[in-house]
Amino acid sequence: MRHLIDITDLSVEEVNELIATAEDIMDHPEKYAQACRGRQLATLFFEPSTRTRLSFESAMLALGGTTLGFSDANSSSTSKGETVGDTIHTVSCYADIIAMRHPKEGAPFAASLRSEAPIINAGDGGHNHPTQTLTDLVTIHREKGRLNNFTIGFCGDLKFGRTVHSLVNALSRYDNIRYVLISPEELKLPRYVKETSLKSKGIDYTQTTDLESVMPELDVLYMTRVQKERFFNEEDYLRLKDSYILSLEKLASAKSDLTIMHPLPRVNEIPVAVDDDPRACYWKQVKNGKFARMALILKLLNIKV
Ligand code: NCD
Numbered sequence: 001m002r003h004l005i006d007i008t009d010l011s012v013e014e015v016n017e018l019i020a021t022a023e024d025i026m027d028h029p030e031k032y033a034q035a036c037r038g039r040q041l042a043t044l045f046f047e048p049s050t051r052t053r054l055s056f057e058s059a060m061l062a063l064g065g066t067t068l069g070f071s072d073a074n075s076s077s078t079s080k081g082e083t084v085g086d087t088i089h090t091v092s093c094y095a096d097i098i099a100m101r102h103p104k105e106g107a108p109f110a111a112s113l114r115s116e117a118p119i120i121n122a123g124d125g126g127h128n129h130p131t132q133t134l135t136d137l138v139t140i141h142r143e144k145g146r147l148n149n150f151t152i153g154f155c156g157d158l159k160f161g162r163t164v165h166s167l168v169n170a171l172s173r174y175d176n177i178r179y180v181l182i183s184p185e186e187l188k189l190p191r192y193v194k195e196t197s198l199k200s201k202g203i204d205y206t207q208t209t210d211l212e213s214v215m216p217e218l219d220v221l222y223m224t225r226v227q228k229e230r231f232f233n234e235e236d237y238l239r240l241k242d243s244y245i246l247s248l249e250k251l252a253s254a255k256s257d258l259t260i261m262h263p264l265p266r267v268n269e270i271p272v273a274v275d276d277d278p279r280a281c282y283w284k285q286v287k288n289g290k291f292a293r294m295a296l297i298l299k300l301l302n303i304k305v
Contacts, residue, residue, distance in 0.1 A: 001117075001118055002118055002299075002300055003108075003112040003115075003118050003119040003120070003121075003300075004118075004119075004120045004121060004130050004131070004296065004300065005108050005109045005112060005119065005121045005128075005130070006121070006128055006130060006166075006169070007128070007130040007133045007134075007166050007169055007170045008169060008170075008173075009130075012173045012174070014299070015134070015137065015170065015173075016147075017299075018134060018292065018295045018296060018299060019134075019137055019138050019141050019292075019295075021294075021295035021298065021299075022134075022138050022288070022291040022292045022294065022295040023138070023141075023142070023291070025291045025294050025295060026291050029062065031305055032062070032063055032294065032298075032305055033062065033063070033064055034063075034064040035063045035064060035298060035303050035305050036060060036063035036064050036065030036297065036298070036301065036303065037064040037065065038065070039060075039063075039065040039066075039096045039097070039301060040060075040065060040066050040067065040068060040094065040095045040096050040097075041056060041057070041059075041060040041065060041066075041067045041068075041069075041095060041096070041097050041098075041099065041297065042067070042068050042069045042091045042094065042095035042097070042098045042099070042117075043056050043057060043067060043068075043069035043070075043071070043098075043099045043100075043122075044069055044070060044076075044087070044088070044091060044098060044099070044100040044101070045069070045070065045071045045072070045073075045100070045101045045122070046073040046078065046084075046100070046101060046102040046103060046107075047073075047101045047102060047103050047123065048071075049071070049101055049122070049123070050265065051263075051264060051286055051289060052099075052101065052122050052123060052129075052131065052132070052289075053069075053071055053099075053101070053122070055286075055289040055290045055293055056099045056120075056122065056131075056293050056297075058290050059290050059291075059293040059294040059297060060297060062290070062294060063294055063297060063298070065096075065297075068094065068095065069091075084102065084104075084107055084110060084111055085110060085111065085113070085114040086114075088100070088111040088114050088115050088119070089114045089115065089116070091117075092114075092115040092116040092117040093116065095117055096117055096301060097117050097118045097120070097297060097300055097301055098111075098115060098117050098118070098119050098120065099120040099122045099131075100119060100120065100121065100122055101121075101122040101123040101124070102123075102124055102125070103124075103125050103229075104124065104125055105124050105125040105126065105127035106124060106127070107124050107125075108120075108121035108122075108124050109121075109124075118300040118301070120296065120300065123162055124162070125162070125230070126159070126160040126161075126162055126165075126227065126230050127162050127165065128162050128165055128166045128169075129162040129163045129165075129166050129263075130166050130170075131289075131292065131293055131296060132162075132163040132166065132167075132263050132289070133163070133166040133167045133169075133170045134292040134293070134295075134296060135263075135285060135288050135289035135292045135293075136163070136167050136170075136222075136261060136263070136285065137167075137170060137171075137292075138288045138291065138292045139259075139261060139281060139284060139285045139288050140220060140259065140261075142284075142288065143220075143259040143281055143284075144219065144220070144259065147171070147174045148174045148175040148176050148177065149175065149176045149177070150177060150178075150219035150220060151177070151178040151179075151180060151217050151218055151219050151220070152171065152177060152178070152179060152180070152218070152219065152220040152221075152222060153180040153181075153182055153211075153214060153215075153217075153218040153220070153221045153222065154167075154168070154179070154180070154181055154182065154183075154189070154222045154224070155182040155183070155211055155221060155222065155223050155224065155244050155269075156182075156183060156187070156223055156224035156225065156226060156243070156244055156269060157183065157187045157224050157225065157226045157227050157240075158181055158183045158187055158188055158189040158190075158224070159183070159186070159187040159188060159189070159190060160187070160227035160230040160231075161224040161225075161227060163224065163263040164189065164222065164224060165189075165190070165193050167222065168189070168193055168197045168198070169193070169196070169197045172197040172198060172201055172203055177203075178204060178205070178206075178217075179198065179203070179204070179205035179206070180205070180206050180208065180214050180217065180218065181205055181206065181207045181208070182207075182208055182209070182210070182211050182214060182244070183207075183209070183243075184209060184240055184243045185209065186236070186240060187226070187240060187243075188207060189207075211244050211246075211250065212250055212253070215250065215251070215253045215254045216253050216254065216255070218254065218255065218258060219255065219257070219258065219259065220258070220259045220261060221246075221254070221258060221259070221260050221261065222261045222262070223244070223246060223260065223261065223262040223266075223269050223270055223282075224262065224263065224269070225262075225265060225266060225267050225269060226240055226241045226243065226267070226269075228241070241267065241268070242268050242269075244269055245268055245269055245270075245271070246260070246269060246270050246271070246274055247271060247273075247274070248273060248274060248277065251274070251277060251279070254279070256279075257279070258279045259279065259281050260274070260277070260279050260280045260281055260282065261281055261282055261285055262282040262285070263282075263285070264282060264285075264286065266282075270282070
């Protein structure tokens with residue numbers, strides 16, 4: 001039985017296969033419409049979500065399967081003091097596969113030790129978010145036609161942004177990618193991510209606080225929200241929340257084929273006016289997320305179409 005806790009639980013070849021499957025599903029959805037008939041996906045969200053949970057559910061339904069679960073831990077026996085391990089053990093008696101989000105780093109891994117069904121990490125605290133990464137890789141692949149030879153800027157809350165940690169880790173396995181890490185001093189990429197994903201592999205990166213000065217170099221710009229829920233005091237959040245606001249004026253110096261990404265939800269960092277710019281790809285990213293998750297469900301259930 002395979003779980004997806006960290007993006008490197010999949011080999012690069014497997015990730016590439018998933019991207020190819022996701023793209024095939026986009027082109028031929030009817031081929032896959034009954035692939036998961038009789039199978040159940042549980043979505044257990046101990047933390048808020050819109051896209052991740054609903055794209056998982058939409059993905060399973062589009063594969064002909066069914067879904068069950070909760071989107072609020074207070075409505076589960078967690079509120080009576082049940083441990084995550086016991087909750088997961090229970091749900092794995094009903095469901096064939098489980099997507100789970102939890103505020104504690106490592107909770108999906110702990111859950112996987114107690115589960116009789118594959119566990120998918122749908123976000124664990126400020127740590128990892130591997131299925132957003134699959135979504136992001138599909139998006140970059142579709143926009144650029146490749147997963148190598150480009151410069152990517154990560155901008156915003158690189159400290160707590162779990163989507164950034166997983167994507168840096170995933171991209172570090174592809175060739176000739178330059179990383180520009182743009183954040184306030186307090187929200188820099190954690191040292192452990194730099195060490196394990198970049199430094200140990202001899203990969204070059206630059207760090208800056210200034211988005212505008214690096215804008216012309218970027219092929220991909222990955223914007224992020226300042227993660228309010230991970231701050232210890234509101235004062236720091238209020239001081240840092242609007243550190244980077246992308247505007248059409250700031251984009252004037254960017255490449256004409258820049259790919260602008262954001263895992264969403266956005267708060268202030270991308271005004272709605274930018275949505276009409278042809279370089280804005282975050283709504284395409286939302287769509288791609290469903291297909292990436294369809295491909296993943298098939299793989300973990302070992303279903304060949
Ligand atoms: C992200 C997350 O939950 O980490 N959202 C998502 O799944 N698309 C990003 C965020 O909350 O800022």
